[in-house]
């Protein structure tokens with residue numbers, strides 16, 4: 665595995681399977697069913713989050729704690745980026761404090777890779793613009809594997825704002841690496857033929873604008889939020905819920921075993937209705953969050969086990 669964890673694209677199935685297996689082993693620790701590990705004892709991880717986050721930031725923080733390490737958070741508000749300091753300069757200064765790894769979220773597509781090129785410690789991409797959200801891709805695979813077993817040949821729909829979604833990009837790479845069949849669904853302004861070709865397996869990806877027509881043979885459906893912060897809302901005509909929302913009537917068209925995913929944050933009553941989001945065990949939305957801690961533990965352990973970085977916490 666590379667020094668950093670920046671994207672799912674290009675990561676082999678074997679490497680992903682190792683990470684998934686490690687994450688599954690870490691799940692009881694993430695769930696606090698067993699005591700924490702000490703694999704990151706003496707390590708400090710910097711969480712640099714220059715875009716808002718609840719799940720990713722808190723689960724990286726929890727993951728570090730569950731591995732016995734220490735973590736600090738830096739957000740744009742209150743940091744010197746407000747005075748004009750660049751992302752890379754900020755990261756170089758954070759590294760100079762002796763941290764063992766940097767977790768980066770940024771609105772800049774490719775921003776995490778820019779940081780990784782300049783610092784010596786491992787960098788984990790916690791979501792960069794419209795590019796990728798690789799730990800989300802891992803936790804999605806974990807949740808699907810737990811529910812469905814094998815992924816080969818499974819049919820999984822990703823519905824909504826594909827154009828602006830780093831979650832969708834990571835999921836497309838992850839799912840096609842495991843030979844799942846991916847149906848991308850949404851309005852033509854947000855879902856076009858071009859998105860089939862972000863993967864080396866376009867034969868596994870199909871484009872759809874009619875959600876009702878594809879519900880009957882799905883093994884899973886992943887609903888996405890319209891990303892108004894990336895100006896997506898203005899390009900969606902008409903009543904979104906009516907055409908693409910996962911309503912109880914649509915959920916009833918899914919096969920009995922099919923599960924519902926959503927990366928969060930959820931806009932209830934827009935892309936998914938309350939009764940569907942809260943319908944356990946079909947809805948795995950909160951299970952994804954728990955799996956996210958286990959996935960991030962696995963990634964942290966992997967990058968730090970390879971890194972020659974030294975402990976920086978005073979004994």
Ligand code: CP
Nearest residue numbers: 717718719720927928
């Ligand atoms: N899924 C996800 O990235 O959520 P946050 O933006 O809350 O981290």
